[in-house]
Amino acid sequence: MTDATHDTTARGKPGPMLAADGTPLKRSLARALRMQKIRALLLIAPLLLFVLVTFIAPIADMLFRSVENDIVANTLPDTVEELASWDGASGETPSEAVYQALYFDLFIAAEAKEHTKLGTRLNYEQTGISSLFRSTGRNLDDLGKDYQKTLKKIDKSWDDGAFWYALMSGEGGEEVLESHRLQYMQLIGQSPRSIISRFWCVIRGIFYKACPTALEDIDLNFTPSAEAAQMLPATVAAYSDFAVFTVLADGDVVAEEDPWEAVYAAFAQDLNAPGTVEKIQSYSGPGQAELLAVTENLADLPAPDFKTTFLDIDKDWGKIENWQTIKIYSPKYTSGYFLNSVDLMKTPEGIDARPENQRIYLKLFKRTLFMSLVITGSCILLGYPVAWILANLPARKANLLMILVLLPFWTSLLVRTSAWKIMLQQQGVINDTLVWLGLVADGNRLVMINNQFGTIVAMTHILLPFMILPMYSVMQTIPPTYLRAAKSLGATNWTAFWRVYFPQTVPGIGAGSILVFILSIGYYITPEIVGGTTGTFISNRIAYHISSSLNWGLAAALGTILLGVVLLLYWAYDRIVGIDNVKLG
Amino acid sequence: MADTLTSGAFVEFERVQKSYDGETLVVKDLNLSLPKGEFLTMLGPSGSGKTTCLMMLAGFETATHGDIRLDGVSINNIPPHKRGIGMVFQNYALFPHMTVAENLSFPLEVRKMGKAEREQKVQRALDMVQMGAFGGRRPSQLSGGQQQRIALARALVFEAELVLMDEPLGALDKQLREHMQFEIKRIADNLGITVVYVTHDQTEALTMSDRVAVFNDGRIQQLAPPDELYEAPQNSFVAQFIGENNTLEGVVKEIKGGTCIVQLDGGEVIDAKPVNVTQPGERTRVSIRPERVEYNKNRLQEGAHTLKAEVLEFIYMGDIFRTRLRVAGNDEFIIKTRNAPDVERLKPGQQIEIGWLPEDCRALDAN
Ligand SMILES: Nc1ncnc2c1ncn2[C@@H]1O[C@H](COP(=O)(O)OP(=O)(O)OP(=O)(O)O)[C@@H](O)[C@H]1O
Ligand SMILES: [Mg+2]
Numbered sequence: 013m014t015d016a017t018h019d020t021t022a023r024g025k026p027g028p029m030l031a032a033d034g035t036p037l038k039r040s041l042a043r044a045l046r047m048q049k050i051r052a053l054l055l056i057a058p059l060l061l062f063v064l065v066t067f068i069a070p071i072a073d074m075l076f077r078s079v080e081n082d083i084v085a086n087t088l089p090d091t092v093e094e095l096a097s098w099d100g101a102s103g104e105t106p107s108e109a110v111y112q113a114l115y116f117d118l119f120i121a122a123e124a125k126e127h128t129k130l131g132t133r134l135n136y137e138q139t140g141i142s143s144l145f146r147s148t149g150r151n152l153d154d155l156g157k158d159y160q161k162t163l164k165k166i167d168k169s170w171d172d173g174a175f176w177y178a179l180m181s182g183e184g185g186e187e188v189l190e191s192h193r194l195q196y197m198q199l200i201g202q203s204p205r206s207i208i209s210r211f212w213c214v215i216r217g218i219f220y221k222a223c224p225t226a227l228e229d230i231d232l233n234f235t236p237s238a239e240a241a242q243m244l245p246a247t248v249a250a251y252s253d254f255a256v257f258t259v260l261a262d263g264d265v266v267a268e269e270d271p272w273e274a275v276y277a278a279f280a281q282d283l284n285a286p287g288t289v290e291k292i293q294s295y296s297g298p299g300q301a302e303l304l305a306v307t308e309n310l311a312d313l314p315a316p317d318f319k320t321t322f323l324d325i326d327k328d329w330g331k332i333e334n335w336q337t338i339k340i341y342s343p344k345y346t347s348g349y350f351l352n353s354v355d356l357m358k359t360p361e362g363i364d365a366r367p368e369n370q371r372i373y374l375k376l377f378k379r380t381l382f383m384s385l386v387i388t389g390s391c392i393l394l395g396y397p398v399a400w401i402l403a404n405l406p407a408r409k410a411n412l413l414m415i416l417v418l419l420p421f422w423t424s425l426l427v428r429t430s431a432w433k434i435m436l437q438q439q440g441v442i443n444d445t446l447v448w449l450g451l452v453a454d455g456n457r458l459v460m461i462n463n464q465f466g467t468i469v470a471m472t473h474i475l476l477p478f479m480i481l482p483m484y485s486v487m488q489t490i491p492p493t494y495l496r497a498a499k500s501l502g503a504t505n506w507t508a509f510w511r512v513y514f515p516q517t518v519p520g521i522g523a524g525s526i527l528v529f530i531l532s533i534g535y536y537i538t539p540e541i542v543g544g545t546t547g548t549f550i551s552n553r554i555a556y557h558i559s560s561s562l563n564w565g566l567a568a569a570l571g572t573i574l575l576g577v578v579l580l581l582y583w584a585y586d587r588i589v590g591i592d593n594v595k596l597g
Numbered sequence: 598m599a600d601t602l603t604s605g606a607f608v609e610f611e612r613v614q615k616s617y618d619g620e621t622l623v624v625k626d627l628n629l630s631l632p633k634g635e636f637l638t639m640l641g642p643s644g645s646g647k648t649t650c651l652m653m654l655a656g657f658e659t660a661t662h663g664d665i666r667l668d669g670v671s672i673n674n675i676p677p678h679k680r681g682i683g684m685v686f687q688n689y690a691l692f693p694h695m696t697v698a699e700n701l702s703f704p705l706e707v708r709k710m711g712k713a714e715r716e717q718k719v720q721r722a723l724d725m726v727q728m729g730a731f732g733g734r735r736p737s738q739l740s741g742g743q744q745q746r747i748a749l750a751r752a753l754v755f756e757a758e759l760v761l762m763d764e765p766l767g768a769l770d771k772q773l774r775e776h777m778q779f780e781i782k783r784i785a786d787n788l789g790i791t792v793v794y795v796t797h798d799q800t801e802a803l804t805m806s807d808r809v810a811v812f813n814d815g816r817i818q819q820l821a822p823p824d825e826l827y828e829a830p831q832n833s834f835v836a837q838f839i840g841e842n843n844t845l846e847g848v849v850k851e852i853k854g855g856t857c858i859v860q861l862d863g864g865e866v867i868d869a870k871p872v873n874v875t876q877p878g879e880r881t882r883v884s885i886r887p888e889r890v891e892y893n894k895n896r897l898q899e900g901a902h903t904l905k906a907e908v909l910e911f912i913y914m915g916d917i918f919r920t921r922l923r924v925a926g927n928d929e930f931i932i933k934t935r936n937a938p939d940v941e942r943l944k945p946g947q948q949i950e951i952g953w954l955p956e957d958c959r960a961l962d963a964n
Binding site: 491494496501511515 | 655680755
């Protein structure tokens with residue numbers, strides 16, 4: 013090595029090595045290797061794609077779901093904005109402006125039937141919110157209806173959709189409209205079409221049939237008048253919501269529909285805003301006369317009191333806790349699910365422990381780990397002798413025994429678990445036998461199912477092959493001469509086993525333990541069937557949140573923690589035992 | 598060989614039989630007795646039962662019939678770990694999860710020896726096989742020859758009086774093999790241990806042993822010191838198995854005194870020494886070592902029978918000449934002559950006459 017360096021320095025200019033065609037050797041090598049790599053990549057591409065799509069993507073989605081929380085901001089965008097200035101720890105309900113924003117946010121949400129989803133989501137954090145949202149959604153119309161009646165009395169045309177359309181339409185208000193269109197799309201969980209999906213739609217249009225027009229491309233046949241927006245901002249905003257919804261959701265024509273009650277409420281609010289009357293008096297567009305008529309009857313149209321309206325609908329809108337919950341969960345990302353997973357919760361003052369009676373997850377995690385360890389341990393104890401016999405029996409008998417070991421693999425998991433139910437239950441085979449033998453009194457039958465014991469027994473049985481097979485394959489490679497050598501050196505049977513044979517089987521035990529432990533930590537069906545309440549695992553809770561409570565965020569957070577625990581243990585195992593010491597075959 | 602039950606023998610096999618499957622006997626009627634300090638080699642073709650004998654002695658197989666005694670005590674009454682027999686296995690069987698030093702210290706640990714004493718003995722044993730610096734290595738980090746030496750050291754470290762070695766040099770190259778043969782012999786002599794050594798390499802057997810037991814078909818064909826085995830084989834298996842050998846087949850014509858006359862199948866008549874033949878008319882196979890054949894008339898005895906031979910091939914091998922002849926219809930008749938100035942170099946096609954001393958030509962059994 014040193015000689016070579018000396019040589020090149022001695023010659024002065026080392027210069028790069030050249031390949032036969034004159035290109036630097038390094039570059040030709042890189043090119044040759046690149047071709048190989050690309051070919052290899054192409055070869056594994058189908059599998060890679062399959063794994064990515066079916067495995068990595070769902071896990072990534074799960075990780076994302078565990079922190080994702082945009083439903084509050086999407087459903088109540090203006091409310092969230094207004095709430096920012098409210099101090100949740102002040103002990104006072106939010107200001108009128110918040111209730112006002114909530115009214116309009118909730119109105120369109122209720123029309124789109126999205127408010128119940130938000131209610132469900134917030135209900136995970138604060139019970140009662142779900143019904144609060146549902147009942148409120150039904151009663152939002154009343155406020156506007158009163159104004160509508162009053163206006164109708166002043167002038168018939170206020171009850172006419174076409175009149176409203178004429179009043180609101182004009183030029184220059186595109187920006188207002190588009191912002192409301194975007195809000196609506198967020199509300200129903202749609203984002204504008206990306207370049208990629210537009211490109212895909214072009215291709216799809218050529219070969220199959222065109223995509224439906226994107227929501228952002230649909231012509232609403234309505235442009236708010238900038239003048240009206242300047243004069244009656246809340247009304248134009250509410251009317252824009254109405255227009256967007258009428259076209260995009262119902263597929264109707266804006267001019268032919270009567271506006272929402274919310275538009276009347278907004279109108280009343282605008283009328284009572286300072287300066288509006290002056291603006292109306294100097295206004296000269298469509299509906300000038302009707303507007304002037306209204307300004308003369310202002311006394312009949314008091315400003316709406318949104319807060320009182322909400323409190324009348326449901327007094328829970330005056331509960332600070334509900335507002336705190338909305339505020340805490342208004343950011344687009346939250347650590348709430350994770351905190352929840354470890355029995356903590358967010359409060360306006362910061363992170364705090366959950367009340368005693370709500371702490372279940374840490375206990376479940378601990379129980380899952382503990383029981384998985386016990387199951388792994390009993391698998392080792394039961395599997396080791398079997399693997400040993402398998403490895404030392406003549407081939408024909410070993411094959412027969414192997415079939416017995418593998419038999420559980422060929423039987424449905426459900427059948428095996430149910431069989432254990434029959435075996436272990438109080439009127440079951442084992443109890444019957446014990447009673448018959450007189451070992452247990454008839455009135456005193458053992459409880460062996462629907463508890464930890466049942467889960468451990470059934471899962472040990474089910475996971476045993478995963479322990480036996482790696483142990484067997486390792487033991488098979490240990491020649492019997494080692495034991496003989498140990499004995500010839502003066503070791504007793506036990507010493508020979510313990511000092512010579514056992515250490516060589518540790519890689520097999522390690523492999524089996526990793527398999528069994530990781531499988532059992534995420535096991536679901538067996539604990540569900542035989543676990544009762546004390547024998548269930550964290551995975552049962554995850555399944556519950558996925559299929560019953562539909563709290564996918566919490567399920568995702570629990571799953572992510574489980575994944576983290578497994579990776580952590582794997583890492584620890586690698587540090588302590590060394591992963592190259594694991595032999596699966 | 599029924600009278601091997603010499604009193605004072607260290608290891609004794611008495612009428613031992615062994616069958617694995619209950620149908621065939623792998624070891625048939627084995628009788629063997631060796632005194633303390635002897636280096637005995639079991640030599641035989643593959644499958645002749647050598648390992649089986651060793652395993653019975655070490656206690657890993659039990660004899661189906663007969664008795665094996667160690668120092669006068671029947672071995673069936675002593676469990677393997679109490680026999681104090683050192684063993685070097687065919688594949689060394691060094692414990693892969695222990696270092697070299699731990700391997701060596703294992704037999705001392707199970708004997709509950711103190712740490713200081715243990716370390717001292719391990720070091721001494723390692724030095725003995727010139728592996729003193731390798732105590733910290735794992736067996737997998739050693740070459741075949743080094744592993745072999747460690748296996749030897751491990752068999753010796755607990756001062757066993759009897760050491761069994763099952764083809765310990767089987768996996769080594771020729772040079773290392775020869776070196777290790779010498780080494781093993783030296784160590785065995787220095788320690789005065791009794792060694793039972795198994796091999797199917799006859800050179801190894803001849804160079805190392807005090808006595809060699811030639812195995813075939815589950816029986817000891819001959820048990821003798823190396824020189825006797827080579828020069829006076831008791832039957833045609835031993836004659837053929839040990840060293841190079843020319844055979845001619847024929848019928849005994851006449852036996853008188855220490856010689857007999859054999860008429861070969863081609864009609865030629867030769868002198869031989871009767872070993873396995875008792876009466877005229879018996880078929881026999883005569884065996885002559887290549888280096889005992891003479892073609893120089895001057896060196897032949899007066900009146901000795903000679904045979905006509907045609908030279909087929911002449912090979913110059915440096916120290917010797919090796920010539921292939923056709924003799925009495927046998928194309929594979931080899932003679933070896935020392936390369937000396939006065940020795941004539943034969944040419945293919947040349948017709949010569951060959952002969953030998955009657956005592957060098959042994960008339961053995963015909964099968
Ligand atoms: N465990 C066993 N079960 C059945 N037959 C066996 C067993 N071990 C050896 N045999 C048979 O016994 C015979 C003698 O075997 P053994 O191992 O003693 O031969 P060996 O002389 O050591 O041969 P090698 O020189 O090849 O090692 C063989 O035919 C072999 O097939
Ligand atoms: Mg053998």
